[in-house]
Amino acid sequence: MESFVESLTRGNPTEVKVVLASVATALAVYQLVLICVAYAKLRPRFLAGEAAGRAHRASGDAIVVLLVVVAVMCLGYFGIEDDGALHAATGAALLVVLAVKVVVLRWWHAAGRMLPVLGGLVFGLLALTWASSAGAFLAG
Amino acid sequence: MRPQTVQMIGSLLVALAIVAAVIVAVTAQLGPTSAAELEARQERERQRIEAQEERRERRQERLEELRENR
Numbered sequence: 001m002e003s004f005v006e007s008l009t010r011g012n013p014t015e016v017k018v019v020l021a022s023v024a025t026a027l028a029v030y031q032l033v034l035i036c037v038a039y040a041k042l043r044p045r046f047l048a049g050e051a052a053g054r055a056h057r058a059s060g061d062a063i064v065v066l067l068v069v070v071a072v073m074c075l076g077y078f079g080i081e082d083d084g085a086l087h088a089a090t091g092a093a094l095l096v097v098l099a100v101k102v103v104v105l106r107w108w109h110a111a112g113r114m115l116p117v118l119g120g121l122v123f124g125l126l127a128l129t130w131a132s133s134a135g136a137f138l139a140g
Numbered sequence: 141m142r143p144q145t146v147q148m149i150g151s152l153l154v155a156l157a158i159v160a161a162v163i164v165a166v167t168a169q170l171g172p173t174s175a176a177e178l179e180a181r182q183e184r185e186r187q188r189i190e191a192q193e194e195r196r197e198r199r200q201e202r203l204e205e206l207r208e209n210r
Contacts, residue, residue, distance in 0.1 A: 011179075015167075015170045018166060018170065019162075019163055019166045019167060019170075022162050022166045023159050023162045023163065023166075026158050026159070026161075026162045027155060027158060027159065030154070030155055030158055034151065046147070046150075047147050047150075047151065048143070048144060048147055050144055051144045051145075051147035051148040051151060052147075052151060054144075054148045055148050055151030055152055055155070058148075058152060059151075059152070059155045062155075138166065138169055138170075
């Protein structure tokens with residue numbers, strides 16, 4: 001796995017991971033704006049709630065793919081290190097909450113009321129996970 | 141095309157623009173530490189050292205030729 005990640009990233013696994021995680025985090029901020037429009041908390045003239053909701057879902061699918069790739073790279077190449085306990089805990093919690101959110105969206109519609117809470121949790125955990133690794137790396 | 145579809149495509153284009161901007165910004169921040177950049181720097185250093193050694197060898201050869209001619 002290590003050599004696969006190494007060759008796939010041309011010897012820059014950390015840098016690629018930082019870029020992918022930063023893209024996912026930036027898209028997550030945009031997701032917040034889109035969902036505010038979808039729930040009519042924001043009402044811009046140029047964007048209807050339904051269109052914002054669809055864009056939110058499409059963008060969310062892309063974020064899920066990005067996060068799974070980053071998680072696989074993280075575990076397969078870096079593993080779990082002692083000094084990265086917070087990052088490992090928030091990352092694991094993020095994947096669990098994300099999985100629950102996907103289940104609620106696709107199959108468990110009765111729990112639809114929980115979606116705003118789950119979405120907020122996903123965003124908070126993603127921000128923490130990014131800040132404890134990629135953010136710290138970028139800050140030097 | 142329905143206005144809803146246009147709006148959704150516009151929203152996704154904004155998402156793509158965000159992705160591009162983040163890639164450019166983060167890559168610019170990371171640039172000097174990337175393995176490709178480091179390899180290129182090491183290669184330039186290696187070529188510089190080789191060129192220096194070649195010049196030294198040529199100088200040495202010229203000196204030896206001069207000594208032999210005397």
